[in-house]
Amino acid sequence: MAVGALLRLAGRADAVVYPAIGGGAAARVARLAHAPRLRMARSIREATVLLVAGELRAHDVQPLMRLHDQLPHPRATLCWGVEPGFLPGRAWALDAGADPLPLLHDIQQRLFRGELESEPDTLPDEPPAPWQGKGSHGQGGEGMMGGRPYGRPMPMMGKEHRDGLMLDALKLSLGPFFPLLPPGLALEFELQGDVIQHARVLSPPWPDPGPGAGLRLAARLLELLGLPQLARRAAAGMAGDGPALLRRARRHGALLAIPPRLGGVRERLVCALSGTPASGEDAAPLLGQLPGLEWHEALLLINSYDSPALLRIAGPSVVAGAPAEAA
Structure with a gap:
């Protein structure tokens, strides 16, 4: 019974979204931010859905994947006007001219109800720079600092x-x-x-x-x-x-x-x-x-x-x- 009440409350909650804004999407993301029952998170750790909007450059993909992997579980990604190539077979996709608000709410509610599987990491769980065993004490650098x-x-x-x-x-x-x-x-x-x-x-x-x-x-x-x-x-x-x-x-x-x-x-x-x-x-x-x-x-x-x-x-x-x- 308590779980059902919590799910009902979650269904009425604002959709919490972190926007990753690409080329040509600043204006429509700004309009979306003014929509009711939607909150644009200032930190990726606060969000449930990563909203990827607009054109991406080749060098944007790696930072975007690192950003995605910082989303807390349960999590999902909606690509709005961009192909979800960085997350094949997982991310939701929507045309740039469509209204993403209903889908954002639906995705969040289905995540909370356990109807959607949370997205896995896109990158391997390893440090981005080698450091283990480096330095006289294995601390990653020289002396007490560096590395x-x-x-x-x-x-x-x-x-x-x-x-x-x-x-x-x-x-x-x-x-x-x-x-x-x-x-x-x-x-x-x-x-x-x-x-x-x-x-x-x-x-x-x-x-x-x-x-x-x-x-x-x-x-x-x-x-x-x-x-x-x-x-x-x-x-x-x-x-x-x-x-x-x-x-x-x-x-x-x-x-x-x-x-x-x-x-x-x-x-x-x-x-x-x-x-x-x-x-x-x-x-x-x-x-x-x-x-x-x-x-x-x-x-x-x-x-x-x-x-x-x-x-x-x-x-x-x-x-x-x-x-x-x-x-």
């Missing part, structure tokens, strides 16, 4: 960019499906504490042309500024909604929350919401601006540039031999 046990680099001491202190430096790769970066963009950072020391592009972002691109840019910034409701309104809005959203953003203190040294971010947010072109400042020096910024400042700066500006600095190719972590 990549379980694929995670151990921190190494270095001079901190801001104050010149000797602190642990940690390399971190994010993207191309990290929700706090523009879709498709993958970056490698070197961090000491929360301060960026170095950054490089591993994968360029997807172009995001057409109506509403400015509002989607504004939505990413508003989400980072702690205004999720306003961000959802912006992501699902049309060009004419921008002035009203700008007034709301001012009332909620969004512009005041941007650090003073990021005046360009503030200007680009106002332009994105008001539908006016930015001053023409190029993103070419972006990677040079990141060192010395704190983590939240770096995210605001990156997300304040539109995809054409980011593509100018990222270029069409991927850094060889440096696949991004799935996130």
Whole structure:
């Protein structure tokens, strides 16, 4: 009886989805995020269904498979407008023009009722980088540091960019499906504490042309500024909604929350919401601006540039031999 009650409650629950956004899908995923009884998870560990939408590049497949294997059981994948080649015979598929909401709810409920088998891992259960037996104590590196046990680099001491202190430096790769970066963009950072020391592009972002691109840019910034409701309104809005959203953003203190040294971010947010072109400042020096910024400042700066500006600095190719972590 208790199990039946839990299943009934689960049937009324929101579908919890993690979106892996590929090329040409940003607008429709943004509209879907505004749908009732649907929650877009900010972490893959919170989701039940992985929603793969849009075109994929060859170098996106490995990060996508790693992302899939981090979904907790029971789990399923829905490919929306893309062939499920990375998960043959397992993933659900749906045309790009179809509404995925009913199927997302059906998949989640059938998983909870045990009617669907949870998807297995796509990758072998082994560390992505060899480390066992390396080092004098088998710890994976030299001395007490170095190496990549379980694929995670151990921190190494270095001079901190801001104050010149000797602190642990940690390399971190994010993207191309990290929700706090523009879709498709993958970056490698070197961090000491929360301060960026170095950054490089591993994968360029997807172009995001057409109506509403400015509002989607504004939505990413508003989400980072702690205004999720306003961000959802912006992501699902049309060009004419921008002035009203700008007034709301001012009332909620969004512009005041941007650090003073990021005046360009503030200007680009106002332009994105008001539908006016930015001053023409190029993103070419972006990677040079990141060192010395704190983590939240770096995210605001990156997300304040539109995809054409980011593509100018990222270029069409991927850094060889440096696949991004799935996130």
